[in-house]
Amino acid sequence: MKNWFLALFVLVWAWAIGESKPNVLFISIDDLNDYISPLDNHPGIKTPHFDRLSKRSVTFANAHCAAPACHPSRVAVMTGVHPVRSGIYRNMFRAHGPRWRHESKVLEKAVVLSQHFRDHGYWAAGGGKIFHTLQWTPGDSQNDPDAWDEYRGDPLDPISGDWPRPESTKVNQNEGFIGKRPLGNHYFGAAVIEEDDETHGDHLVVDWAIERMKEKRDNPLFLAVGLFRPHIPFEVSQKWFDLYPIEKVRLPEYLKNDLEDARPHGRMGWHKWVTENKQWKHLIRGYLASISYVDHQVGRLLDALDSSGLKENTIIVLWTDHGFHVGEKENWEKFALWDQTTRVPLFIHAPGVSEDGMKTRHPVTLTDLYPTLCDLTGLPVPDQCDGKSLVPQLKNPDKKKKSLSLTSFQFWGDSAPSHAVSNHRYRLIQYSDGFEELYDLKKDIHEFHNLSEDPNFLKIKSRLSLGIPKETAGLVGIPTSSPYNLKHKSK
Numbered sequence: 001m002k003n004w005f006l007a008l009f010v011l012v013w014a015w016a017i018g019e020s021k022p023n024v025l026f027i028s029i030d031d032l033n034d035y036i037s038p039l040d041n042h043p044g045i046k047t048p049h050f051d052r053l054s055k056r057s058v059t060f061a062n063a064h065c066a067a068p069a070c071h072p073s074r075v076a077v078m079t080g081v082h083p084v085r086s087g088i089y090r091n092m093f094r095a096h097g098p099r100w101r102h103e104s105k106v107l108e109k110a111v112v113l114s115q116h117f118r119d120h121g122y123w124a125a126g127g128g129k130i131f132h133t134l135q136w137t138p139g140d141s142q143n144d145p146d147a148w149d150e151y152r153g154d155p156l157d158p159i160s161g162d163w164p165r166p167e168s169t170k171v172n173q174n175e176g177f178i179g180k181r182p183l184g185n186h187y188f189g190a191a192v193i194e195e196d197d198e199t200h201g202d203h204l205v206v207d208w209a210i211e212r213m214k215e216k217r218d219n220p221l222f223l224a225v226g227l228f229r230p231h232i233p234f235e236v237s238q239k240w241f242d243l244y245p246i247e248k249v250r251l252p253e254y255l256k257n258d259l260e261d262a263r264p265h266g267r268m269g270w271h272k273w274v275t276e277n278k279q280w281k282h283l284i285r286g287y288l289a290s291i292s293y294v295d296h297q298v299g300r301l302l303d304a305l306d307s308s309g310l311k312e313n314t315i316i317v318l319w320t321d322h323g324f325h326v327g328e329k330e331n332w333e334k335f336a337l338w339d340q341t342t343r344v345p346l347f348i349h350a351p352g353v354s355e356d357g358m359k360t361r362h363p364v365t366l367t368d369l370y371p372t373l374c375d376l377t378g379l380p381v382p383d384q385c386d387g388k389s390l391v392p393q394l395k396n397p398d399k400k401k402k403s404l405s406l407t408s409f410q411f412w413g414d415s416a417p418s419h420a421v422s423n424h425r426y427r428l429i430q431y432s433d434g435f436e437e438l439y440d441l442k443k444d445i446h447e448f449h450n451l452s453e454d455p456n457f458l459k460i461k462s463r464l465s466l467g468i469p470k471e472t473a474g475l476v477g478i479p480t481s482s483p484y485n486l487k488h489k490s491k
Contacts, residue, residue, distance in 0.1 A: 021121065021220040021377055022351060023314040025305060026113075028077075028224065029294055030070070030129055030231040031334070033324035034343050036291065038359075040445075043250040046243050046292050049299030050345070056356050057316060057349035058394050062422060063364040064342045064405040065322040068334040071132035071142060073321040073366065075100045078131065079110040080370030080385035082406065087473035089410040089417050091132065096156050097484035098131075098144035103476045110384050112147035113370055117222040120379050125212050127152030128159060128205040128226030135163045135228060136187060140486055152208045159228055162201050166191040166235055177277045182270045183232075188332075190234035190286020197237050197293075202227045206297045210304040221310070225301060229294045230324075232333070234286025236293040244288045249281045252328050253446045259329060261450040262338075263435045266412060271330040284326050312351055315376055319366060320344040328446065335409065337420040337429045338447050339439070342407040350376050353394055360397035361424045363405035364390060404467035410475045417475065421467035428452075428464035436461070 035042035038054035039061060066076035067083045071091040076082055079100075083089045086104040101108050114124040126148050133141040138160040145155040152158065169186040182188045197203045209225045229236060259268075274280050298318070305311050323341045325331040334341050346364060349356060353376065368387035374380065375389040392399050404421040411418060416432040427447070429437040438452040438461050451457045478485070 023221040023310050024117070024122075024223065024373060024377070025301065025314055025316045026222065026224040026373075027298065027301065027316070027318040028074070028128075028130055028226045029298075029318065029320045029345070030226070030228050031322070031324045032230055032291065032294065032320040032345055033326075033340065034345065035288070036295070036345060038347075039345060042252075042288070044244065044248055045288060047295040049295045049302060050347075052302060053298065053316070053318060053347050053349075054357070054359075057318075057347040058354045058356065058397055059359040060346040060348070060362075060364045060390070060393075061359050062361045062405070062424060063319070063344050063346035063366065064407050064420075064422060065320075065344050066365055066367050066407060068322045068336060068341045068407060068409050070321050071100075074131050075107070075142065077319070077321075077366050077369055078113050079107055080113070080367055080382065080387055081107060081110060082365070082367050082386040083408045084406070084417070084419075084469050084472040085386060087476040089408060089475055092478050093137065093140055094478070094486040095132075095142050095482075095484050096139055096486040098142060099479065099482050099484035100142055102479040102482040102484065104473075106473070111382050112144050113373070114222055114224060115144070115147040116370075116374070116379065116382060117377075118147070118149060120377075121219055122222040123150075123217050123219040124148050124222040124224075125150040125152075126155070126224040126226070127208050128202065129228050130158075130224050130226040133158055133160075135159055135231070135233075136185070150212075152205060158226070159205075162204055163228070163235070164193060164195050164200050166193050168192075169233075169235075177273075179273050179276060182273060182332075187233050188270070189232075190283050190289075192238045192241055193235050195237070197296075201236075202229055202294060202297045206300050209301060213304050213308040213310060227294050227297055230287055230290030234283065234290045236286075236289050240289035240293045241285065243292050244285045246281055246285055249285045249288070251280060251284065252326060254327065255446070255448045258448060262329065262437055262447075263429075263431050265329070265331055265336045267332065267335065268330045270332040271327055274327065274332070280327055287324075287326055314351070315373070316347070316349040317369060317373065318345065318347045319369065320346075335411075337407060337409055337418060339422070339427055339441060339445075340447070342405075342420060348372070348390065348394060350391075350394055353391065355395065355397055358397040360393055362393055362397075362399075362401040363403070363422045363424065364401070365403075365405045365407070404464065406467060406469070408472070417472055419468045419472075421464050423464065426460055426464060428461060428468075430465065430468050438464075
């Protein structure tokens with residue numbers, strides 16, 4: 001009799017969980033900046049599905065990554081722990097598993113977001129790039145396989161087999177160019193993939209995600225979809241390049257000698273190669289084409305959700321791991337603390353909760369996502385989390401958020417991390433050597449004019465500086481004894 005009652009209790013509990021808990025569609029995109037139409041709307045950009053998503057969610061137009069690099073940003077999102085506590089400020093390569101648990105003692109027992117949902121009755125499935133990995137580094141992944149009920153393919157090699165290389169990349173990458181191209185093997189470049197979308201890349205990841213949405217389960221679904229484009233190399237099918245004829249491509253707003261009142265980032269050699277070889281428009285064209293490609297994949301996910309029967313009970317979160325420079329401030333990629341580098345697209349839809357179609361400029365750090373999802377689904381917030389729930393802003397996008405955004409990064413050659421904070425209008429950067437930059441993002445959206453020495457802004461700078469932590473964790477290194485270090489097979 002006891003066993004019968006126990007079985008009945010379990011069935012009722014499972015039914016209640018399935019009926020009451022909303023599903024979560026958790027979309028991560030790599031290297032997508034604010035060029036999309038719902039945000040800065042770069043001239044000529046074509047992103048209809050981001051527009052579509054913005055109309056059915058709250059757009060957080062002043063959201064920032066915790067660190068402007070893939071590995072630290074993604075670990076911060078998936079654990080809720082900011083780099084100022086973990087000490088993970090930079091990318092660290094040659095891992096085969098969750099080496100971040102050994103890189104930072106603070107993270108040794110951290111509960112991954114997907115695992116937290118599993119522990120509370122969810123079926124957690126993931127695919128593509130959620131933790132750090134690259135197209136060209138097979139087996140180099142910081143994913144935690146134990147945090148998922150299912151992962152597409154090999155969770156420790158999730159994307160390298162998905163991306164064919166264009167025929168044009170088979171020649172010497174420096175042939176016909178001045179100087180040495182940054183990186184190798186055309187990874188810093190733009191070219192057409194001859195194969196159809198349906199056979200490769202993020203399309204395959206979305207195919208897998210669509211099948212997961214169609215499956216019937218008793219448990220609510222936590223579905224994480226990691227899309228790799230528009231990460232370099234900017235290689236997608238011809239139809240996406242065709243959207244952007246080279247003669248119509250617009251360069252970003254650019255100020256000559258922009259770095260005179262700013263701290264140089266040390267990567268100006270990339271921009272020198274681009275300009276000397278007249279590649280700026282070509283590379284931006286590739287970036288825009290890659291954005292439209294990933295916009296299409298987002299549209300496919302929305303279509304599948306709408307037709308699956310899950311629409312009315314599914315939270316949607318879409319975020320990017322960091323911003324991206326395409327020549328602004330003579331920088332390419334990320335690894336800096338300006339708004340263009342740290343500001344990320346962030347959209348959240350919560351059925352019956354979010355004021356969909358609204359936009360807010362209140363500052364957000366991506367470490368706020370973990371407690372927000374817990375709040376929306378009635379899960380407890382683990383003690384490890386540093387962020388604050390965004391549910392008040394979802395309900396009322398005009399509601400003030402007291403905390404500032406915080407992005408931290410340790411530059412090469414520095415002995416301590418640097419930090420940047422934003423409120424709804426101003427951005428303050430404090431570098432480890434004491435240099436400061438202050439920008440008015442309402443009057444100077446491109447951060448051309450550093451106001452840090454202007455006495456009229458002393459009070460503003462003082463108020464913002466309160467958001468910069470006084471004590472921070474030191475930069476961690478690669479733990480040589482970790483069993484998660486990638487070991488090559490002997491030849």
